[in-house]
Amino acid sequence: MKKHVLADISLLIVTIIWGSTFVLCKIALQSMETFSFLAVRFFIASAILALIFWKNLSRLDKNTLKNGLIIGLIMFFAFATQTLGIYYTTPSKAGFITGFTVLLVPLISTLLFKKPPRKESLIGIVFAITGIVFLTMGSGGELSVSTGDIIVFVSTFGYALQIIAISHYSTFSDSINLSIIQIGVVAVLSAVFALIFENPQIPTGAPVWTSILLTAVLATAVAFTIQNTMQKHTTPTRAALIYLGEPVFSAMFSYMILGEVLSPKGVFGCALIFFGMIVSEVKMASLFKKPSKASGRFKKAS
Template sequence: MSTLKRSPWQADALLLLVTILAAGGWIFSKEALAGMPPLLFIGTRFLLAGLILLGFAWPALSAMPARRIRRGIFVGFLFSGAIGFWIMGLATSNHLGESAFINSLGILLVPIVAKLLFGDRPPRTTWIALPVALLGFALLSLNAGFKVETSQLLMVCAALCFALLININTRVVRNVAALPLTTLQLLSVGTVLTLVSFMFERQPVALNTSILGWFMASVLLASALRFFLQITAQGMTTPSHASVVLMLEAVWTALFAAWWFGEVMAPLQLLGCGLIFTALLINRWYWVRKILLRWLPGAAR
C-alpha cells in the first residue's frame, strides 16, 4: 500500500499548514524589512533557521559522504540567487498578493526549464497553461500603466531561478535525505547572502522590539518550522501531489495582505492573478483532479 493511500489526509493537512506559514512569511518579512536591509534580513534569517534544523539533521549529516555534502552546498548557492531576487522583489513591491502570484510562476516554468536544459518532454498541459499565465502577467503589467515594474521583474527572475533550482535539485542531489539537504541549503543561503550584504548593503539597521519580533517569527515560523513540516509532509505523499497543495501559498498571501495591509486588487490585478492561478491548475490538472476526487467525490468527474 502506498504512502499516499496510508496517510493522505495527514499529508494534505500538513501541506495546508505549510502554505499558511509560507504566506505568513511574506507578511513577517515585509514588516521586518522596515528596519533591516533586504539581503542582511534574508541571510541572517536563513542562517539561524539552518542552525536550528542542524540540531535535528546532524546525525544524518555527520554520516553523509563529502561528495553529497558538496552537492548540497552547490544547490544551496543556486538557492541563494532565487532567494536574493525574491527578497529584493519583496522589498520593492507595493502589492504582496500580486508578487506572490508572479512568484508562483516558478511551478509552471519547471517543465519548460527541463525541456531547455535537459531535453525533457513537458506534458501537453504545460503548453496550454503557458499562454494563459503570460496573459495573466500581461494584465498585471497593464495595471501598472503599460509598464513592467521593478518588483515584477525581480519576482519573474526569482520564479526562473526557483524553476532552475527544482530541476537541479532533482538531478544533482538524488538519494539525499530531505532534512540534511534542506539544512545544507539554508546554511548555504544564509552564509552567502549575509556575506553579500556585508559587502554591498549600506542601509542602516534600525532594530527595535517590533522588528526583532517579526524577524524571529520569520526565522522560527516561516523558515525552521515551515521547512520541517514541509519535509515531513513531502515524505508522506508524492512531489506532484505536494506541489498542487503548495500552490495555495499565493492565495493565502493575497488574503493575508488584504487583511493586514489593507491591500485591494484592481480588476486587472484580480483577472491577472486569476489567470496565473488557472494556468497553475491546468499545468497540474492530473493531480488537481485526483485531489478533487478524494476531497469531493464526483466533483471532477
C-alpha cells in the same frame, strides 16, 4: 494515505506559509537591508535545524554536502533577488510575479532533460499564467512594471532551478542534512554580501523580530525541510503548480495585514489560478501514478 497525495498536501501547506513571507519581508525591510535580513533569517533557521538534528548532521556524507552546496547557491540567488525586489514593489505584486516560476519549471526541465511536459500540465499552466496576467493588470487594463518587478522576475529563474534541483538531488540525499546545508549556504553568503555592500545592524523592534522569527522558523526551517522531504514524491511541474498558489495567499495576507485590496481583475486572476491547479489535478490521472523504478530518476523532471 499515498505518498504523492501526502506530498501534495504538505507542499500546499508550505505554499501558504510562503505566501505570508512577502508581507513579513516587506515589514522587516523597512528597518533592515536585504542581505542583513537574509543573513539573520537563515542563520537562525540553520541553527535551529542543526540543534534539533545534530545526530543526523553527524552522519553527513560528501554527496549530500555537494548537493546541498549546489542547491544553496541557487537558493541564494533566488532569495537575494526576490527580497531586493520586494523592497521596491508591493508584497502582493511580488507574489504574483513569482508565480511565473510555474512556466519556467517545465521549460527548463525540457531543456535539461530533453523531455517535454505532459499536455495536461500545459493546460493547467495556461490557465495559471493567464490568471497571473490579470493579477498584474492595473485598473485601466495596462501592465505596470517597476524596477522591483523586474528584479523579482529575475528571481523566478532561480526558484525554477531550485525546484528542479531539489526534485533531482533529494532522491539520493538525506533530506534533513540537505536542508541544513542549503540553508547554511544562504546564511553565509548573505552575511558576506551584507559585510561587503551594507552596514549591518542588529534589528530592533517587535514587528521586525516577529517577521524575522516567523520567516526563519516557519518559512525556512520548517518549510524547506518539508519541501526536501516531500517533493521527491511528486514531479517538478506538479510541485510548481502547487507553488503557484503562493501569490494568491500573498494577496490574502497583504489584505489582512497591510490592507492591500485586489481589483475585480485580480480576483478573476485568482480564480483562474485555482482553476488551473484543479484541472492539473483532476484531469491528469496519469500524474498520480508513481514513476516506475525502470523510468529512472530523470523522468521525475517531466
